[in-house]
Amino acid sequence: MPEIINWWIQEGLEKGREQGLEKGRVEGLEEGLRQKAVEDARKMREPGIPWDIVTDVTGLRPEDLIK
Numbered sequence: 001m002p003e004i005i006n007w008w009i010q011e012g013l014e015k016g017r018e019q020g021l022e023k024g025r026v027e028g029l030e031e032g033l034r035q036k037a038v039e040d041a042r043k044m045r046e047p048g049i050p051w052d053i054v055t056d057v058t059g060l061r062p063e064d065l066i067k
Helices: 002-045 051-058 062-066
Strands: none
Touching: 002 051, 002 062
16 A cells, blocks of 8 residues: 555656646746847847837837836
8 A cells, every 4th residue: 555655646746846847948938038029129229120110029018128
């Protein structure tokens, strides 16, 4: 009986670890994409591209660059 309990515990730990890693990957990817959009928006603003075009292309608002 203890072998089954140990197996269940091990299975739970492995599944939890996998879920945690996947969540971390997704959050990291989202943050990386946001940072790229901020970088792109700043580059577009340097030559004076209007905000309406920058926001359409990047999905960012002017306030997002101030943060």
